[in-house]
Amino acid sequence: MTAMPDARPPAPIRTEALEALLTERGLVNADAINGLINRFVNDVGPMNGAKVVARAWTDPDYKERLLTDGTAAVGEFGFSGPQGEHIVVVENQEDMHNVVVCTLCSCYPWPLLGLPPDWYKDPAYRSRIVREPRTVLNEMGLALDDSVDITVWDSSAENRYFILPQRPAGTEELSEDELAALVTREAMVGVAQVGAPG
Amino acid sequence: MDGIHDMGGEQGWGSVGIDPNEKVFAEEWEGRAFALGAMSGGLSGTNLDAFRHSLERLHPLAYLQDGYYGRWLACAELLLVDSGIIAEGAVDARANNLLGNETPEPADPEVNKPQYERGGGGSLREIDDAPKFNVGDPIRARDMHVLGHTRMPAYIRGRSGTVKAHRPAAVLPDSTAHFTGEDAQHVYTVTFDATELWGPEAEPATLNIDLFESYMEPRS
Numbered sequence: 487m488t489a490m491p492d493a494r495p496p497a498p499i500r501t502e503a504l505e506a507l508l509t510e511r512g513l514v515n516a517d518a519i520n521g522l523i524n525r526f527v528n529d530v531g532p533m534n535g536a537k538v539v540a541r542a543w544t545d546p547d548y549k550e551r552l553l554t555d556g557t558a559a560v561g562e563f564g565f566s567g568p569q570g571e572h573i574v575v576v577e578n579q580e581d582m583h584n585v586v587v588c589t590l591c592s593c594y595p596w597p598l599l600g601l602p603p604d605w606y607k608d609p610a611y612r613s614r615i616v617r618e619p620r621t622v623l624n625e626m627g628l629a630l631d632d633s634v635d636i637t638v639w640d641s642s643a644e645n646r647y648f649i650l651p652q653r654p655a656g657t658e659e660l661s662e663d664e665l666a667a668l669v670t671r672e673a674m675v676g677v678a679q680v681g682a683p684g
Numbered sequence: 685m686d687g688i689h690d691m692g693g694e695q696g697w698g699s700v701g702i703d704p705n706e707k708v709f710a711e712e713w714e715g716r717a718f719a720l721g722a723m724s725g726g727l728s729g730t731n732l733d734a735f736r737h738s739l740e741r742l743h744p745l746a747y748l749q750d751g752y753y754g755r756w757l758a759c760a761e762l763l764l765v766d767s768g769i770i771a772e773g774a775v776d777a778r779a780n781n782l783l784g785n786e787t788p789e790p791a792d793p794e795v796n797k798p799q800y801e802r803g804g805g806g807s808l809r810e811i812d813d814a815p816k817f818n819v820g821d822p823i824r825a826r827d828m829h830v831l832g833h834t835r836m837p838a839y840i841r842g843r844s845g846t847v848k849a850h851r852p853a854a855v856l857p858d859s860t861a862h863f864t865g866e867d868a869q870h871v872y873t874v875t876f877d878a879t880e881l882w883g884p885e886a887e888p889a890t891l892n893i894d895l896f897e898s899y900m901e902p903r904s
Contacts, residue, residue: 494776497754498712498713499782501713501717501720502779503782504760508764518723519720523715523718531708572851589837590736591736601708605701612692613694614700616693620888626700636888637892638891638892639893642837643894644807672702
């Protein structure tokens with residue numbers, strides 16, 4: 487185990503120090519670091535997953551492929567890479583709600599949702615969603631009817647779970663792009679539902 | 685190993701809130717710590733499982749003190765020191781110097797990357813062994829108390845469940861993290877009822893979790 491962290495310099499300075507040590511040794515460079523940051527700030531995020539959901543809502547054949555082989559179906563959009571080796575898509579139903587966690591660290595389907603948000607990494611979420619999911623979902627703003635069963639998926643290996651939310655009523659006339667705009671990160675992890683527009 | 689990282693079912697952590705305006709990286713250093721953490725596996729000649737194990741090796745206070753990206757920074761440093769890429773104490777010495785102190789920096793150590801064979805990129809593997817379990821089989825999670833890395837959380841140990849799905853085989857984290865071999869195995873999603881995990885008064889729910897084959901034993 488590492489030492490008690492009482493007397494270490496602050497994390498921002500230690501980050502600068504480690505980057506400098508590795509840069510001097512020719513092991514990293516600012517372009518590579520900035521490129522990786524830029525990828526996860528601008529190019530990869532919940533907008534990827536939202537496209538997948540909107541396609542599944544509008545194209546029954548795609549939805550079938552998605553539920554059968556998630557990795558291949560999201561690959562049709564070019565979504566692949568680290569933390570996306572094996573994607574399993576789970577569809578929410580009228581009487582069954584699904585929600586995803588990683589109790590041991592914060593495993594998350596990066597190619598579809600980007601890096602995990604604070605609440606997903608919060609010890610309170612990691613500890614409690616497997617034990618009192620209905621209570622936690624309520625706290626997070628999702629009040630499910632008692633008739634809805636809850637299934638929690640703990641991502642303890644290399645399978646990455648992605649929730650296909652229910653399509654809200656009143657969206658029959660919307661285009662795929664308009665539908666995608668309704669889909670939130672929270673709905674694709676299962677701590678929210680997709681609301682009707684307006 | 686047991687430790688602060690194994691949070692499933694722990695109590696006392698408070699409530700959960702969503703910040704809809706959250707940035708990917710709240711502060712600039714977090715992005716850089718993420719990038720350095722992401723690169724540290726390759727630079728140190730280790731692997732994803734060793735990185736996850738390094739999270740578990742942090743002192744519990746260090747685990748929490750600087751949040752998720754603080755952990756990534758600390759783990760990058762740990763793996764790079766393990767492999768002799770940088771010296772122990774080099775980061776703190778340089779940080780102190782960046783703060784305007786005059787701290788002697790340690791000499792470079794000898795590079796000492798782990799020597800082991802990988803069966804390919806990523807974690808998934810094709811294996812010839814026939815799966816020992818079928819969908820629908822009743823199983824029990826073994827009562828394992830592993831001293832090193834494992835992906836079997838404590839809250840599952842000894843509990844009875846049912847195989848729900850057969851997933852692609854993957855390298856066993858327990859050995860891969862310690863560079864003693866990949867021991868690729870079948871992986872299964874196993875279903876547990878909340879009452880089996882948390883007692884008869886548990887909130888009604890179903891828990892699905894992925895278990896490596898060696899974490900499981902048959903149950904009649």
